[in-house]
Every structure is written in structure tokens, then in C-alpha cells.
Amino acid sequence: MIPARYGATRFPGKLMQDLGGKPVIVRTYEATKDTKLFDEVYVVTDSELIYKEIELSGGKAIMSIKEHDCGTDRIAEAVVDMDVDIVVNVQGDEPFTSKSGLKQVLSVFDGPDADKIDLASLMTEIYDWKEISDPNSVKVIVDKDNFALYFSRSPIPYPRDKNAAVQYYKHKGIYAFRKKALLDFYKLPMRPMEAAEKIECIRYLEYGKNIKMAISNTQSIEIDTPEDLIRANKVLKDDKNITINNMYRNFPMVPKVVFGRGSFDQLPSILAPQRKDKAPFIYLVDDVFKDDEVIIDRMNLRFNDKLIFVSAEEEPKTEQVDTIVKSIKGEFTYSPSGIIGVGGGSVLDLSKAVSIMLTNKGSSSDYQGWDLVSTKSVYHVGIPTISGTGAEVSRTTVLTGPDKKLGINSDFTTFDQVVLDPDLTASVPKEQWFYTGMDCFIHCVESLNGTFLNEFSKSYGEKAYDLCKEIFLSDNLSEVESRGKLMMASWHGGMSIAYSQVGVAHAMSYGLSYVLGIKHGIGNCIVFDHIEEYYPEGVGLFKKMKDYHNIELPQGICNNLTEYQMDTMIDIALSLVPLWENALGDDWKSIMTRDKLRELYLKM
Numbered sequence: 358m359i360p361a362r363y364g365a366t367r368f369p370g371k372l373m374q375d376l377g378g379k380p381v382i383v384r385t386y387e388a389t390k391d392t393k394l395f396d397e398v399y400v401v402t403d404s405e406l407i408y409k410e411i412e413l414s415g416g417k418a419i420m421s422i423k424e425h426d427c428g429t430d431r432i433a434e435a436v437v438d439m440d441v442d443i444v445v446n447v448q449g450d451e452p453f454t455s456k457s458g459l460k461q462v463l464s465v466f467d468g469p470d471a472d473k474i475d476l477a478s479l480m481t482e483i484y485d486w487k488e489i490s491d492p493n494s495v496k497v498i499v500d501k502d503n504f505a506l507y508f509s510r511s512p513i514p515y516p517r518d519k520n521a522a523v524q525y526y527k528h529k530g531i532y533a534f535r536k537k538a539l540l541d542f543y544k545l546p547m548r549p550m551e552a553a554e555k556i557e558c559i560r561y562l563e564y565g566k567n568i569k570m571a572i573s574n575t576q577s578i579e580i581d582t583p584e585d586l587i588r589a590n591k592v593l594k595d596d597k598n599i600t601i602n603n604m605y606r607n608f609p610m611v612p613k614v615v616f617g618r619g620s621f622d623q624l625p626s627i628l629a630p631q632r633k634d635k636a637p638f639i640y641l642v643d644d645v646f647k648d649d650e651v652i653i654d655r656m657n658l659r660f661n662d663k664l665i666f667v668s669a670e671e672e673p674k675t676e677q678v679d680t681i682v683k684s685i686k687g688e689f690t691y692s693p694s695g696i697i698g699v700g701g702g703s704v705l706d707l708s709k710a711v712s713i714m715l716t717n718k719g720s721s722s723d724y725q726g727w728d729l730v731s732t733k734s735v736y737h738v739g740i741p742t743i744s745g746t747g748a749e750v751s752r753t754t755v756l757t758g759p760d761k762k763l764g765i766n767s768d769f770t771t772f773d774q775v776v777l778d779p780d781l782t783a784s785v786p787k788e789q790w791f792y793t794g795m796d797c798f799i800h801c802v803e804s805l806n807g808t809f810l811n812e813f814s815k816s817y818g819e820k821a822y823d824l825c826k827e828i829f830l831s832d833n834l835s836e837v838e839s840r841g842k843l844m845m846a847s848w849h850g851g852m853s854i855a856y857s858q859v860g861v862a863h864a865m866s867y868g869l870s871y872v873l874g875i876k877h878g879i880g881n882c883i884v885f886d887h888i889e890e891y892y893p894e895g896v897g898l899f900k901k902m903k904d905y906h907n908i909e910l911p912q913g914i915c916n917n918l919t920e921y922q923m924d925t926m927i928d929i930a931l932s933l934v935p936l937w938e939n940a941l942g943d944d945w946k947s948i949m950t951r952d953k954l955r956e957l958y959l960k961m
């Protein structure tokens with residue numbers, strides 16, 4: 358329910374102001390509906406004008422019957438006769454309402470203290486003293502379980518000592534009520550504290566209700582003042598397709614990493630402090646090590662730790678993730694102390710996905726996409742045994758699901774610990790070494806030539822690019838030196854795309870992989886060999902490297918595709934919008950047409 362009052366004291370008529378060609382309230386309605394989290398979305402208003410505007414744009418609106426002091430009363434009146442379970446109050450002046458915030462506030466009703474909750478709301482971390490002391494921003498303080506203690510326009514708590522280490526939170530005006538709670542609150546008379554601060558939710562505290570706060574740090578812009586509207590219009594104009602969160606991506610990095618020949622033996626002492634009583638460590642290990650007793654012995658399994666060998670023959674599938682999670686949950690009463698992935702990109706991605714799905718409900722396919730994971734994953738460690746994919750450092754996991762090939766891209770995906778031991782890559786077969794190394798080289802080329810490039814990505818990309826040239830085009834490196842350098846190239850290549858994106862080769866290679874099951878590394882090479890049109894210098898160097906190492910790539914792999922297969926391949930490639938935007942800019946759709954893609958695939 359989106360309560361919408363026409364007259365706002367601070368900025369009258371703000372909901373009908375123009376925001377990129379549509380009124381603010383229509384933008385909010387559409388953004389809320391687009392989250393697909395709700396069975397129904399309504400605007401509840403006292404204004405004929407707003408009512409008509411929503412109806413006109415194809416939305417649903419309800420006229421409130423009575424005069425109301427606050428939005429909550431307005432929506433309470435509207436839901437009295439509706440058959441609903443949970444009612445969410447979305448502020449009409451939040452046109453950039455994000456799915457993750459709404460998902461966050463809904464998720465508390467699945468938490469362990471759900472019974473105690475009368476209503477739930479959102480808060481966001483703030484750091485800037487100007488914002489902390491601004492009376493237009495409502496601050497909230499919470500107890501240890503994130504139940505609200507008080508809301509105020511004053512800075513709370515007041516820091517007597519300027520450098521007191523305290524986290525400030527700003528309240529976001531999104532509430533989720535059980536229907537009963539909402540009706541209970543309806544018509545509760547206003548009390549003095551609410552009247553003084555003019556903050557609606559103080560009323561619930563004054564009547565002794567429990568408000569559970571969820572944290573959501575996604576950026577948003579509330580339209581409170583004419584300046585906000587100017588800012589919001591600018592965001593829309595600058596970045597039609599990129600959400601405001603992507604402009605300033607705040608991404609996690611691996612917090613702990615150990616590097617060096619033999620560093621694998623540090624694993625037991627790294628894991629010891631993470632071990633929780635009776636909760637095992639689960640090792641997901643590439644099955645090429647199945648008979649390698651030395652490696653297994655060095656892992657030093659203890660108590661009820663479990664070793665699961667996984668085949669990297671095919672790229673990880675959501676189904677495979679779900680099966681492993683189910684078997685772990687079935688076998689152990691306690692949630693594991695951690696997941697240790699030992700292998701190439703596929704095994705590392707699988708390990709990241711399993712650690713997420715041990716704490717999040719449903720199927721891993723529900724989380725394929727950007728920022729859909731709400732609960733922190735279990736502790737997980739990545740130990741690459743082949744270098745190039747960047748999986749050890751990335752915020753995503755590449756997964757093939759029932760209807761798409763897409764990663765689980767989230768803040769909880771990144772490893773908590775990585776062990777980089779170049780000696781573990783010593784037994785990689787030459788072809789695989791080349792294909793996976795080229796994955797790294799292609800990450801650099803695509804990032805460095807992309808429109809998303811910034812100095813952050815560039816500094817990592819350039820280093821990795823130079824390392825790749827040294828590794829693949831010179832013979833003055835010993836094998837030991839080359840392994841260490843490739844391990845670091847992979848890391849830097851991965852970091853380079855963290856603040857950027859990959860491009861044409863990756864988008865097309867995803868299509869090959871989905872339809873023909875071609876693995877990522879070789880798929881990239883097959884594509885890259887034919888796209889000099891987009892990356893002339895990079896592809897030129899690639900061809901030199903290929904010749905230098907006598908690598909023969911398969912030819913004509915798309916010659917015998919059915920029309921249906923070709924269409925699917927094109928669909929999968931075109932669905933990777935951010936990759937194309939990075940590679941070819943805003944106008945990519947007119948450059949990379951279906952016909953163009955078909956022509957390119959047929960060359961391969």
C-alpha cells in the first residue's frame with residue numbers, strides 16, 4: 358500500500374511533480390510493482406488528481422474515505438475488508454524503492470523472533486555528521502536484537518566525546534505490518550512525543566509495541582524538497598539503466614588472503630579458530646584429487662569433517678548446489694563451521710553457492726541475479742588449484758539454472774578467506790592452463806576496453822594484462838615463477854572486473870555454454886578468436902599467444918545447430934545486458950543485433 362497525500366507541508370504537490378516524464382507517485386508505484394514481491398500494489402490517496410493519474414497509467418488506486426492524520430491510518434482504512442496477511446507501507450515519495458530493501462523488511466517475518474514483532478521497518482547506516490544532525494533525516498536507535506528503542510530528529514545517541522565509536526542509523530519510511538497489528542493501531546490517539554517530533558512510528562513505541570528494524574544500505578532518494586527532485590531527475594537522466602547503486606558500487610573484497618608456495622599447509626591453523634563445537638567443515642574438492650593422498654592428508658580433516666569430491670567436468674548447476682545443500686543438511690544437525698572449496702573456477706563457484714544456500718531458503722535458482730541474497734552465508738574458504746578465472750576474488754558465482762546462466766551476485770558470495778598456493782597449480786594439463794589463463798587475459802581486455810572503466814579497475818587490469826603478456830609470450834620465466842605470476846594475474850584480473858564488467862566474449866561464451874555445454878575457458882577462447890572487430894589489439898595478442906603455445910581451437914562448432922538452438926544461444930547472450938552496455942555503450946542494441954550475433958556464431 359502506498360499512502361499518497363496531495364498536500365505535503367514541506368513540498369506541496371510533490372507526488373505529482375515530474376520525474377523523468379512521469380509523476381513521482383507513478384514512478385513509486387511502478388518501482389514497487391516491479392519488485393514482484395507483492396500480490397497486489399495500491400496507491401491510497403485523498404486526492405482525485407493522484408487517483409486519476411494512477412488509474413490512467415494502468416495502476417490500482419483507492420480513494421480514502423476519511424480525513425487521516427497519517428499514512429498508516431489511511432492504509433488501515435483501505436485494508437479493513439481485504440483478505441491479506443502482511444501489509445507493507447511504501448512511502449509515495451520514494452520513487453527508487455529497491456527490491457532488496459523491501460525483501461529485507463519482509464524477511465524479518467521469517468526470523469526466529471517473528472512472534473514478538475508487531476511491525477517491521479528499515480534503517481540505513483549513516484556516517485556524515487551533516488546528515489546525522491539534519492532534522493529532516495529521522496534517526497533510530499535499536500537494542501541488541503534490532504528492536505527500535507526510539508526515533509528522533511535529533512542526533513541519537515548524542516556523542517559527548519566527538520570520536521565515540523557509534524553507528525548512526527537513519528530511518529527509512531517503509532513498514533510491514535501483520536494485518537491484525539495494523540488494525541489494532543488504527544485510530545490510536547496521538548501522544549505527546551509523536552506530536553513533538555512529528556514522527557509517526559513513535560506512536561507505536563508510546564503504546565509499547567515492538568518494532569523490528571532491518572538494515573538496508575541500498576541508496577535511495579526521498580523526494581522531500583525541490584532540491585531532492587532536481588537530484589532525482591539528474592540520476593534518471595545520467596543513468597537510465599544503471600541503478601544508483603551501481604554508480605558507486607560498494608563491493609566487498611576478500612578480507613583474508615595468504616599467498617606463497619606451501620601456504621596450503623597453513624589451512625589447519627587458519628580453520629582452527631573458526632571451528633564451532635560439533636559443527637563440521639565441509640570440503641568440496643575437485644575430483645582430479647580423488648587419488649591424491651598427499652593433498653588429502655595435508656587437509657588434515659578432524660572430527661566429523663566431510664570430504665565431498667565434485668566433478669568439474671561440467672560447469673556448476675543450481676540443481677547440483679541444491680542437492681549438495683540438501684545432503685549436508687540431512688547428514689548434520691549443526692550448520693557447518695565452514696565450506697572449503699579446493700579446485701578450479703567451477704568448484705570455487707559451487708562452494709560459494711553452497712555456503713549461501715546453507716543459510717538461505719528455497720532453491721539456488723531463486724538467487725541468480727544481483728543482490729537477491731538476504732542472509733549472510735556460512736564461513737567459506739577458496740583454494741584455487743588452477744589460475745585465471747578470478748573466482749577466488751569475485752562477488753559472483755557462475756551457475757547454470759533451469760532457465761538462465763547467471764551468477765549469484767551478492768555481498769555474501771565473496772570468500773571469507775583465500776589461500777593462494779602456486780604449487781597447487783603444478784599438475785594442470787597444458788591446454789587447460791592456457792584456456793583458463795586466457796580467461797584472465799580476456800577479463801583484462803574486456804574491462805580495459807569497456808565503457809565502465811575507471812581508475813580502480815584500470816590499475817588492476819593493466820597489471821594483470823602485463824603479467825599475462827610476460828607469462829604467455831616470453832620464455833625467460835621458470836615454471837615456478839610463471840605459476841606465481843599467473844596466480845596474481847588471475848587475482849588482479851578478477852579485481853579489475855569487480856568495479857567494471859566483462860564484455861563481448863563473455864556474453865557470447867555464456868550462450869555457447871548454455872546450449873552446447875562448452876566450458877567457460879575454452880568457450881571464451883573460441884569466441885575471442887573471432888572478435889577482432891571489437892578488440893583489435895587484444896585479439897591480435899591472443900592469436901600470438903595461441904600460436905606460441907601451439908593451441909588448436911575447435912572449428913565450426915555452430916555449423917549444425919538447429920534454428921531453435923541458435924535462437925536460444927542468441928537469447929542467452931543478449932540477456933546479459935550489463936556486459937553489452939560495458940562493451941558497446943548505451944546504444945549496444947543497434948550494434949549487436951540478432952543477425953550480427955548469428956553471423957559471428959556461424960564463424961566459430
Ligand SMILES: [Fe+2]
Binds near residue numbers: 746796800863877
Ligand atoms: Fe571469465
